[in-house]
Amino acid sequence: MHSETARAEPVKDGTILRLIKRIHLPLDDPFALAGLIIYAVFILVAVFADQLATHNPLEILFTADYQLAADLRPGEDGFVLGTTSLGRDIYSQLIYGSRSALLIGITAAFMVAVIGTVVGLLAGYFRGWIDVVLMRAADIAFGIPFLPFVIVLSAFLEPSIWNVVFAMALILWRDTGRVIRSQVLTLRTRAYIDAARVAGSSDLKIVFRHIAPNILPLSFLYGSIAIGWAILTEAAISFLGFGDPETISWGYMLQDAYASQALSTGGYYWFVPPGICIVLVVVAGFFISRGYEEILFPKLKE
Amino acid sequence: MLWAVATILFLMFRLMPTNPLAAYIDPTFTEEQQQLLMAKFGLDRPLWEQYFIYLKNLLQGELGDSFFYRQPVGERVLELLPNTLVLTFSSLIVAYLFGIIVGAWLAWKRDSVAERATIPLVLTTRAMPEFWLGMLLLAVFSFTLGWFPAGGTRSPGSEYDGYLALYTSRDFLSHLVLPALTLAIYSQGLPLLLMRSNMLEVMNEDFVTMARIKGLSNWTVVVRHAARNALLPVMTSFAIAVGYQIQGNVVVETVFSWPGLGRELVNAVSASDYPLAQGAFLMIAVVVVLMNLLADLLYSLLDPRVSHA
Amino acid sequence: MDGDILRVNGLKISYAVGDEKVRAVDDATFSIPGGSIVGLVGESGCGKTTVARGLTRVMTKNASIEGGEAIFDGADLMSMSETEMNRLRWRDIAFVPQSAMNSLDPVYRIEHQLNEVLVQRGGHSRKDARRRAEELFDMVGIEPRRLKDYPHQFSGGMRQRVAIALALALNPKLVIADEPVTALDVIVQRQILDTLKDLQEKLGISVILVTHDISVVAYVCDRIVVMYAGRVVESGDTETVLTKPYHPYTMGLYNAFPDLQSSAGVLTPIEGHPPDLRHPPTGCRFAQRCPFAQDRCTTSGEIALSDVGGGHFAACLRSDEAETLRGDAAKSETWAAMA
Numbered sequence: 001m002h003s004e005t006a007r008a009e010p011v012k013d014g015t016i017l018r019l020i021k022r023i024h025l026p027l028d029d030p031f032a033l034a035g036l037i038i039y040a041v042f043i044l045v046a047v048f049a050d051q052l053a054t055h056n057p058l059e060i061l062f063t064a065d066y067q068l069a070a071d072l073r074p075g076e077d078g079f080v081l082g083t084t085s086l087g088r089d090i091y092s093q094l095i096y097g098s099r100s101a102l103l104i105g106i107t108a109a110f111m112v113a114v115i116g117t118v119v120g121l122l123a124g125y126f127r128g129w130i131d132v133v134l135m136r137a138a139d140i141a142f143g144i145p146f147l148p149f150v151i152v153l154s155a156f157l158e159p160s161i162w163n164v165v166f167a168m169a170l171i172l173w174r175d176t177g178r179v180i181r182s183q184v185l186t187l188r189t190r191a192y193i194d195a196a197r198v199a200g201s202s203d204l205k206i207v208f209r210h211i212a213p214n215i216l217p218l219s220f221l222y223g224s225i226a227i228g229w230a231i232l233t234e235a236a237i238s239f240l241g242f243g244d245p246e247t248i249s250w251g252y253m254l255q256d257a258y259a260s261q262a263l264s265t266g267g268y269y270w271f272v273p274p275g276i277c278i279v280l281v282v283v284a285g286f287f288i289s290r291g292y293e294e295i296l297f298p299k300l301k302e
Numbered sequence: 303m304l305w306a307v308a309t310i311l312f313l314m315f316r317l318m319p320t321n322p323l324a325a326y327i328d329p330t331f332t333e334e335q336q337q338l339l340m341a342k343f344g345l346d347r348p349l350w351e352q353y354f355i356y357l358k359n360l361l362q363g364e365l366g367d368s369f370f371y372r373q374p375v376g377e378r379v380l381e382l383l384p385n386t387l388v389l390t391f392s393s394l395i396v397a398y399l400f401g402i403i404v405g406a407w408l409a410w411k412r413d414s415v416a417e418r419a420t421i422p423l424v425l426t427t428r429a430m431p432e433f434w435l436g437m438l439l440l441a442v443f444s445f446t447l448g449w450f451p452a453g454g455t456r457s458p459g460s461e462y463d464g465y466l467a468l469y470t471s472r473d474f475l476s477h478l479v480l481p482a483l484t485l486a487i488y489s490q491g492l493p494l495l496l497m498r499s500n501m502l503e504v505m506n507e508d509f510v511t512m513a514r515i516k517g518l519s520n521w522t523v524v525v526r527h528a529a530r531n532a533l534l535p536v537m538t539s540f541a542i543a544v545g546y547q548i549q550g551n552v553v554v555e556t557v558f559s560w561p562g563l564g565r566e567l568v569n570a571v572s573a574s575d576y577p578l579a580q581g582a583f584l585m586i587a588v589v590v591v592l593m594n595l596l597a598d599l600l601y602s603l604l605d606p607r608v609s610h611a
Numbered sequence: 612m613d614g615d616i617l618r619v620n621g622l623k624i625s626y627a628v629g630d631e632k633v634r635a636v637d638d639a640t641f642s643i644p645g646g647s648i649v650g651l652v653g654e655s656g657c658g659k660t661t662v663a664r665g666l667t668r669v670m671t672k673n674a675s676i677e678g679g680e681a682i683f684d685g686a687d688l689m690s691m692s693e694t695e696m697n698r699l700r701w702r703d704i705a706f707v708p709q710s711a712m713n714s715l716d717p718v719y720r721i722e723h724q725l726n727e728v729l730v731q732r733g734g735h736s737r738k739d740a741r742r743r744a745e746e747l748f749d750m751v752g753i754e755p756r757r758l759k760d761y762p763h764q765f766s767g768g769m770r771q772r773v774a775i776a777l778a779l780a781l782n783p784k785l786v787i788a789d790e791p792v793t794a795l796d797v798i799v800q801r802q803i804l805d806t807l808k809d810l811q812e813k814l815g816i817s818v819i820l821v822t823h824d825i826s827v828v829a830y831v832c833d834r835i836v837v838m839y840a841g842r843v844v845e846s847g848d849t850e851t852v853l854t855k856p857y858h859p860y861t862m863g864l865y866n867a868f869p870d871l872q873s874s875a876g877v878l879t880p881i882e883g884h885p886p887d888l889r890h891p892p893t894g895c896r897f898a899q900r901c902p903f904a905q906d907r908c909t910t911s912g913e914i915a916l917s918d919v920g921g922g923h924f925a926a927c928l929r930s931d932e933a934e935t936l937r938g939d940a941a942k943s944e945t946w947a948a949m950a
Contacts, residue, residue, distance in 0.1 A: 031422060140306040140307065140310070142594075143306065143307050143587060143590065143591055143594075144307055144310065144587065145548070145549035145583070145586045145587055145590050146549060147549045147550065147552050147553070148549055148552060148564070148567055148582075148583050148586050149583075151552065151567060151568060151571055152311075152567075152571060152579060152583060155571040155572070155574075155579075228429060232429075232431055235431045235433075235434075236431060236432075236433060236552070236553050239431070239433050239553060239556075240552070240553065240556060240568050241568075241572065242571075251431075254431075254433070254434060254437065257437075258433075258437060258557070271434070271437055271438075271441070272438070274434075275430070275431065275434035275437075275438070278429075278430075278431055278434065279426060279429045279430050279431075282429035283422075283425055283426050283428075283429035285429075286425045286428065286429060287422070287425065290425070507713060508708060508710060508713035508714040509713060509714050509715055509716045509717075511669060511714070512706070512708060512714040512715075513716075514669040515667045515669045515700060515701070515706045516700065516701045516706075516727075516728050516732060517697045517698070517699075517700030517701045517702070517732055518727065518728070518731060518732065519731070522727070522731065527716050530716075530718055531716065531717070531718055534718075604718075605717075605718065606717065606718055606720075606761040606763070607717055607761070607763050
């Protein structure tokens with residue numbers, strides 16, 4: 001018993017180190033690198049939003065001559081990107097929007113990756129009724145139309161950006177879960193897993209030491225795709241008017257612009273920048289996931 | 303499958319903290335009147351009883367009455383379904399034709415500048431929020447250039463006898479262009495990327511090499527052998543894409559005020575018209591499930607290894 | 612010789628692998644007499660399949676023909692234009708692939724795939740093509756009603772017969788068969804080889820049979836061409852070469868395979884691996900693995916094929932001592948000593 005616990009420590013260290021190594025960021029692919037840089041920039045903007053923003057994004061502003069600063073064009077009266085119909089600073093909204101986007105994106109991706117990975121591991125490793133129940137649940141999740149589900153859910157719950165995260169956690173684990181399960185099924189038949197089992201390793205140890213490290217890049221792949229999904233979903237929900245009006249997000253800005261007739265008045269400066277920000281962050285996630293794919297399935301490159 | 307979706311839906315709608323009749327009840331109603339209404343909609347009975355009544359009604363195609371329209375939900379939903387289907391299919395057909403041809407071409411032009419530039423471009427179209435793309439097209443082609451109408455399915459005041467007359471009218475088609483284009487731009491990425499990677503794989507297959515050794519024409523080799531085989535998974539993705547598209551229509555229908563299921567769902571939820579929201583949701587779920595079944599069927603029809611096992 | 616349908620002379624084919632070039636076929640020289648089956652034999656990676664595919668000029672993108680000629684029917688296959696080459700394909704030179712499963716298109720009926728070559732390449736009318744397809748199935752011993760089947764509905768041996776039928780569709784002068792029986796079990800192998808030999812004699816065509824299995828060559832081939840590390844090391848009449856080999860590699864190869872007709876005794880493998888063709892050794896490429904190698908084998912430069920009598924060629928400096936070497940090569944200790 002003593003020697004067992006004594007030996008456990010370094011093993012644990014080794015496992016964590018190995019896990020980190022397994023994640024290896026796809027740095028040699030130029031697009032993936034571009035994606036990582038885009039992420040880095042947006043993270044910096046989100047962190048230093050207070051310093052970068054020129055105004056409170058929700059404050060109704062007035063010009064020097066005490067007029068409502070509404071519908072100002074970019075550059076007018078020192079508003080870099082102009083103002084909204086209610087007299088709010090678009091540039092500052094854009095800066096603060098990065099906060100909610102990243103917050104939602106990363107937490108949702110984390111939830112999707114974690115739930116999906118756990119489900120896939122359990123179903124794939126233990127098989128039997130656990131597998132049947134979990135895969136049946138995945139089938140049902142596949143049958144639920146995602147966006148309509150989020151709409152209905154956010155209509156019942158208090159308006160909050162977390163509704164999207166919650167809904168994604170409820171539904172979107174299905175894709176990750178299935179893929180990871182099939183990966184585990186193939187890993188399970190490998191000789192070294194058998195060897196570990198014969199050598200008397202516990203199920204838990206096999207799962208975490210031998211199987212989990214091998215599927216981690218796959219979890220990351222699906223996680224990086226989920227970031228994009230979360231941001232797009234949040235934008236759609238806010239656009240449809242089910243978002244939290246107290247939290248500035250890019251989707252909220254677009255809804256505001258659409259509802260305030262910015263389209264017919266040529267207010268491109270209002271609805272183009274938030275869209276571009278969304279595209280940049282989401283596409284960055286795609287590029288990174290492509291980089292992972294090439295690490296995971298190098299055959300595709302040939 | 304649909305039963306599970308229906309059950310989840312029931313639980314969602316009934317267990318929510320808000321009173322399902324909140325929108326229906328006028329504040330001036332007396333307590334008694336409220337009770338009467340509850341009884342009318344069966345909301346005074348125990349939950350399990352409500353559940354069985356709900357299932358029984360569903361099986362009979364009975365979806366209840368809309369609070370807002372005071373009209374049977376089933377009727378209303380079926381009225382809107384064709385609009386959604388026309389929009390979905392027209393955009394997907396354009397997207398798939400484009401995606402398949404360009405995807406095959408990119409595989410053929412492997413490693414060229416065009417190929418390198420196209421992939422990030424395609425990913426970018428996938429990263430665009432559909433409603434934002436719709437807003438851009440609307441602002442540019444409708445409001446700024448005035449080429450297309452801004453929304454709806456027909457000009458104000460115009461009347462058509464039945465769906466066919468409407469769908470074949472010039473008026474309708476000009477209304478269809480922008481929303482269909484929005485969805486098509488978004489959807490072409492999937493068939494394009496699928497076709498490209500399948501083609502690259504199939505081009506390395508022995509039977510393609512053999513077709514060359516046979517001295518068959520380039521067209522026969524690339525189209526009749528390589529593309530025909532690469533097409534299999536792409537075609538099955540079509541049915542699945544229809545399922546996804548129907549739910550994605552929610553935002554685009556809203557942007558273009560397109561009277562379809564998705565927009566109705568949004569409006570119904572905003573107006574707390576629960577029976578209608580429930581009906582629209584179920585209809586969307588039905589289409590998704592049916593399309594998944596169709597995808598399986600299509601695959602077995604296209605692949606002799608499945609159909610002639 | 613004038614009766615040759617094909618004369619390959621100094622053929623050089625390279626693959627680009629990364630930044631390096633691998634000369635997979637280096638200075639291959641052999642000839643195919645009209646109306647004969649010639650076995651092209653050697654270990655995997657010796658360049659035999661590359662030669663076969665090179666003769667069709669349908670190769671992977673990274674392959675290039677760097678020299679030599681292949682005179683087929685008086686014209687050089689290697690230097691003719693792609694249009695001219697395409698005219699010859701399948702009409703004059705047909706191909707039987709190793710795995711008929713993967714080389715038949717899974718989504719079309721066999722009938723369609725036969726029609727395709729008959730109509731598009733052979734200029735048959737639809738009706739004519741139908742008759743011809745039935746005739747071909749008859750020839751290879753499959754019921755014509757199976758023309759309506761898809762490739763996956765055939766067994767491995769049957770598929771190989773289909774592949775032969777396809778190859779014979781346009782009455783070619785030369786059929787190149789790349790490991791046509793490798794994936795099959797021994798009994799089916801014999802049946803297919805019997806069919807092939809039978810048809811070859813009946814139709815008077817020539818066949819290049821590419822194989823790693825010297826017993827297949829012994830079973831059906833009139834002549835044999837032995838390749839090692841991209842070069843031809845010995846060639847000649849099958850019986851002469853196999854009973855009186857002049858190159859130690861041929862001697863070793865013969866020891867390493869069971870006889871297709873009878874169960875053989877002990878098999879003696881040739882120890883070691885073929886050389887890395889990115890950096891081929893100077894002199895004889897077999898020297899490293901050869902129990903009879905001498906210093907001069909690696910120092911005297913490339914060793915050319917020389918006539919050892921009666922159209923029998925070998926590329927060995929010690930071919931004059933062949934008789935003695937043959938005696939030693941028959942003993943398994945000789946080869947075991949190289950381990």
